[in-house]
Amino acid sequence: MFNGIFHIRKPENEPVLAYAPGSSERAELKARLKEMLANPVEVPCMIAGREVTTGDLVEMKAPHNHRQILGRYHRAGVGEAEMAIDAANEAKVAWSEMQWSSRATVLLKAAELLSGKYRQTLNAATMLCMSKTCYQAEIDSACELIDFWRFNPYFMTELYDDQPISTGSFLNYMEHRPLEGFVLAISPFNFTSIAGNLPTAPALMGNAVVWKPSSTAVLPAYYIMKILREAGMPDGVLNMLPGPGPVIAPPVLNHLDLGGVHFTGSTYVFSTIWLAIGSDIRKYYSYPRIVGETGGKDFIFAHTSTDPDILVAAIARGAFEYQGQKCSAPSRAYIPDSIWPRIKEQLLDEISTMKVGDVCDFGNFINAVIDRKAFDKIVGYIEFAREDPDMEIVCGGTYDDSEGYFIQPTVVLSRDPRSKLMSEEIFGPVITVHVYPEKRYEEMLGICNTTSPYALTGAIFAQDRFAIVQASKALRGAAGNFYINDKPTGAVVGQQPFGGSRASGTNDKAGSRLNLERWNSPRAIKETFLPPTDYRYPFLEDE
Numbered sequence: 296m297f298n299g300i301f302h303i304r305k306p307e308n309e310p311v312l313a314y315a316p317g318s319s320e321r322a323e324l325k326a327r328l329k330e331m332l333a334n335p336v337e338v339p340c341m342i343a344g345r346e347v348t349t350g351d352l353v354e355m356k357a358p359h360n361h362r363q364i365l366g367r368y369h370r371a372g373v374g375e376a377e378m379a380i381d382a383a384n385e386a387k388v389a390w391s392e393m394q395w396s397s398r399a400t401v402l403l404k405a406a407e408l409l410s411g412k413y414r415q416t417l418n419a420a421t422m423l424c425m426s427k428t429c430y431q432a433e434i435d436s437a438c439e440l441i442d443f444w445r446f447n448p449y450f451m452t453e454l455y456d457d458q459p460i461s462t463g464s465f466l467n468y469m470e471h472r473p474l475e476g477f478v479l480a481i482s483p484f485n486f487t488s489i490a491g492n493l494p495t496a497p498a499l500m501g502n503a504v505v506w507k508p509s510s511t512a513v514l515p516a517y518y519i520m521k522i523l524r525e526a527g528m529p530d531g532v533l534n535m536l537p538g539p540g541p542v543i544a545p546p547v548l549n550h551l552d553l554g555g556v557h558f559t560g561s562t563y564v565f566s567t568i569w570l571a572i573g574s575d576i577r578k579y580y581s582y583p584r585i586v587g588e589t590g591g592k593d594f595i596f597a598h599t600s601t602d603p604d605i606l607v608a609a610i611a612r613g614a615f616e617y618q619g620q621k622c623s624a625p626s627r628a629y630i631p632d633s634i635w636p637r638i639k640e641q642l643l644d645e646i647s648t649m650k651v652g653d654v655c656d657f658g659n660f661i662n663a664v665i666d667r668k669a670f671d672k673i674v675g676y677i678e679f680a681r682e683d684p685d686m687e688i689v690c691g692g693t694y695d696d697s698e699g700y701f702i703q704p705t706v707v708l709s710r711d712p713r714s715k716l717m718s719e720e721i722f723g724p725v726i727t728v729h730v731y732p733e734k735r736y737e738e739m740l741g742i743c744n745t746t747s748p749y750a751l752t753g754a755i756f757a758q759d760r761f762a763i764v765q766a767s768k769a770l771r772g773a774a775g776n777f778y779i780n781d782k783p784t785g786a787v788v789g790q791q792p793f794g795g796s797r798a799s800g801t802n803d804k805a806g807s808r809l810n811l812e813r814w815n816s817p818r819a820i821k822e823t824f825l826p827p828t829d830y831r832y833p834f835l836e837d838e
C-alpha cells in the first residue's frame with residue numbers, strides 16, 4: 296500500500312504547433328500521412344483487452360477522396376455489446392478500488408505519449424478520416440485531447456480535496472465513489488478529442504466503460520485505444536465497439552447495470568437515448584446519470600460600433616473552418632444595415648481566397664464534409680434557400696461529390712430573421728445573415744434569443760460597452776459559451792469549459808470539474824469519537 300499525500304500540478308495547455316513550411320512537425324506529419332495512405336488497417340472491436348473480430352467488415356473511406364480506402368473495421372453487434380458489458384462489470388471491481396493516483400497516472404502518461412510519439416499518428420488519422428486541415432487536427436486530436444488527459448486528473452484531485460467541515464469530537468469526510476454499474480460513452484464524428492474524452496472522463500473517476508465511437512471516425516478511435524493501452528489502461532476498463540448506434544445502444548441501454556451515459560452528438564439521437572432510459576426507469580439498480588452535449592444554432596451578433604475587420608475574420612474562421620462541422624460554428628449572423636455593405640464586400644473578398652480540396656494539400660483551408668448523408672442534408676438547405684424568394688445566396692451555393700463531398704463556403708441572406716436557415720442546425724459551410732435596421736438593436740437581440748431551440752455558443756461584436764452589456768443580458772440564456780469580440784468556436788480545456796443548455800444538452804461542461812462530478816457518487820461518512828451513552832437530553836430533566 297502506498298502511503299503519501301501528493302499533488303498533481305495544475306497543467307498548462309499544450310502548445311499548438313504551427314506546421315509552417317520547413318518545420319519539422321510539417322515534415323513528420325506529411326510522412327505519416329503518406330505511410331497511413333499506403334497501409335490500410337483492419338480495426339477490431341476491443342473487448343476486455345482483446346481484439347475481437349466479427350468478420351462483418353466496413354470500409355473506412357476518406358471523405359475528400361472516395362478512392363482512398365483507409366482500412367476496414369469489424370462491425371460490432373448485439374453479441375459484442377453484451378461481451379463488452381460483462382468485461383466492464385468485471386474490470387470495474389479492481390479498477391474502482393485502485394488508488395486514485397494510479398488511475399490518474401494512466402491518463403497523464405497517455406497525454407505524454409500523445410504529445411510525443413503518437414502526435415502525428417493521431418493527427419494524420421484525424422485528417423484522413425474526418426477531412427481536417429493539419430491545423431484543425433492539431434488543435435483537436437493533439438492539443439485538446441492532451442489537455443483533457445492532463446486537466447481532468449487535476450480536476451479530480453480538486454474534487455476529492457473538497458471535504459466537509461468537522462466540529463467537536465467527530466470527523467466528517469467524503470469518500471468519492473464511482474457510479475453503480477458501468478457507463479456507456481457514445482461519441483460524434485467531428486472531434487477526436489471528444490471521442491477520447493467521453494470514455495476516459497468516467498473511467499478516471501473509477502468507472503468502467505462501453506464506448507461506441509462514431510461509424511465515420513473509427514480510425515482515430517482505434518489509435519486512441521492503442522495509446523491508452525500503452526499508457527497502462529487495464530483490460531476491460533474501456534471496451535470499444537465500432538458499429539451502428541441503433542444496433543449497439545439498445546441492449547446496453549436496456550441493461551439493469553447501466554450507471555450512466557456520456558453522449559455527444561445530435562439532439563435527436565440524445566433524446567432517443569433519454570426516452571429509452573426513461574421509458575422504463577424502474578428497472579435499473581440506480582438512476583442512470585445522463586450527460587449529453589448536443590446540437591447548436593450558434594450566432595454572431597454585430598452592433599454598429601463593431602470593428603469590421605474583427606467581425607469579418609470571426610465569420611470567416613468561425614463559420615468555415617472544418618467546413619462548419621463544429622458544434623460551436625456560427626451558422627446565423629445578425630448584422631446592422633449601417634455596416635452590411637462594407638462587411639459583405641470584405642467577407643466575400645476573403646471567401647474568394649479560400650481554397651477547397653484534399654487535406655494532403657496544406658494550401659486548402661476547406662476540405663470535405665463527412666459523408667453522403669451530411670452532404671445531401673447541407674445541399675438540401677442550399678437548394679431550399681435558392682428556391683425561397685425571401686432568401687438570396689450571396690456567395691458559394693455550389694457543390695460537387697464526384698471526388699469527395701465538397702461544398703463551397705456559402706453565405707445566404709435571409710430577409711426573415713426566423714426563417715428555416717436562421718433557426719435549424721445545418722452543420723456545414725453555410726452561414727445565414729439577417730441584416731437588421733441599426734435602430735432595432737434591442738428588439739433584434741430578443742429575436743436572436745428566441746429564434747432557435749438551441750443554446751450552445753454565441754458571440755457579440757461591439758466596441759460600445761453599453762451595447763455589450765445589453766447583449767450579455769438579453770442573450771443570457773441563449774448560449775452556454777458566450778464570446779465578446781471573438782468567434783464562438785475554439786474553446787480551450789481549463790479556459791472555456793464547454794457546453795450548452797436548452798436543446799443543446801445538459802450543460803455539464805466538458806473539460807471541467809463539473810463534468811467529473813457527474814461520474815462520481817460521493818459517500819458522506821461521520822465518525823464519532825465519543826458517542827453518547829444515554830438517550831436522554833438535558834431538557835428532559837426535572838426543574
Ligand code: NAD
Pocket residue numbers: 481482483484485486489507508509510538539540541544545559560561562564565567568588589590591621622720722751793794795799800
Ligand atoms: P449523431 O447524433 O448522428 O451521432 C452521434 C453518435 O450517436 C454516433 O456515434 C452515432 O453512431 C450514434 N448514434 C446514432 N444513432 C443512434 C441511436 N439510435 N442510438 C444510439 N446511438 C446512436 O451526431 P454526429 O453527426 O456524429 O455529430 C454531429 C452532431 O453532434 C451535431 O448535431 C453537433 O452539433 C453535435 N455535437 C455537439 C457537441 C457539443 O459539445 N454540444 C460537440 C460535437 C458535436
